[in-house]
Amino acid sequence: MYFSYSGRPPFNSLIYPVPEPGGLGIHLTLDLAGQARFGPDVEWVDTEDYSVSLSRLEPFVRGIKAWWPSLDETRLQPAYAGIRPKLAGPDGGFADFRIEGPEQHGVGGVVNLFGIESPGLTSCLAIADLVAAKLT
Ligand SMILES: Cc1cc2nc3c(=O)[nH]c(=O)nc-3n(C[C@H](O)[C@H](O)[C@H](O)COP(=O)(O)OP(=O)(O)OC[C@H]3O[C@@H](n4cnc5c(N)ncnc54)[C@H](O)[C@@H]3O)c2cc1C
Known part of the structure; x- marks a missing residue:
């Protein structure tokens, strides 16, 4: 809010x-x-x-x-006001930036990005490098 x-x-x-x-x-x-x-x-x-x-x-x-x-x-x-989806609830500790590629979920050519909260925009180029590395 x-x-x-x-x-x-x-x-x-x-x-x-x-x-x-x-x-x-x-x-x-x-x-x-x-x-x-x-x-x-x-x-x-x-x-x-x-x-x-x-x-x-x-x-x-x-x-x-x-x-x-x-x-x-x-x-x-x-x-x-806005609603922000979170990876963990009030008692779940701190969790963000979950980036899962084929080595985590086993599906080729797919990278999931969960909980990309702030500073997701600022770090988007570094995230893109990581995603590209997971796909090669
Ligand atoms: C209030 C606020 C302030 C922020 N300030 C900063 C800042 O100062 N600096 C910074 O670096 N980062 C900031 N961030 C974080 C930044 O906005 C996010 O890290 C970034 O937008 C994440 O990008 P994304 O592409 O992962 O997700 P999003 O930008 O959320 O994009 C996801 C897209 O998928 C669409 N979508 C969702 N579900 C479906 C579906 N089922 N089918 C089709 N489309 C769907 C959504 O409509 C949305 O367009 C801020 C975030 C918020 C909320």
Whole structure:
């Protein structure tokens, strides 16, 4: 879930706190129009619901104030939500970047990429090299 921050952006660069279990912590990013937004937070769900609930505001405020005490919480506005498939549940420990080729599943010419979370885009060229190596 994300909350946007109305008005002039308070910072001109991305800010990442220390990661939390299941996510990167409520961080600050700037959209293409330069507007600041905070998120995402981590909420484990069993059903699909993309509504942005104001009940999440208080934990957001707490999370942001941990690294920016002078946050003006009246400027936070519900923005949007998404659901991220995970390789492990809340008690499953940390798991991502599972790349399985023929040596794992025995099917020639197929490479599965599971849990390619952040920084999947940044590492896409290295991933492509690995996939190519698994196919040769
Ligand atoms: C909020 C967020 C922020 C991120 N920020 C960063 C970042 O700053 N830097 C970074 O490096 N990475 C970032 N990532 C991670 C990055 O987006 C992913 O690593 C990358 O998109 C993974 O690529 P992919 O091709 O494996 O999967 P996807 O991009 O998810 O592509 C999978 C595609 O398959 C389609 N699909 C799924 N099921 C089916 C089906 N049954 N039939 C047909 N099509 C199907 C989906 O619609 C989708 O288009 C971020 C991810 C999120 C969610």
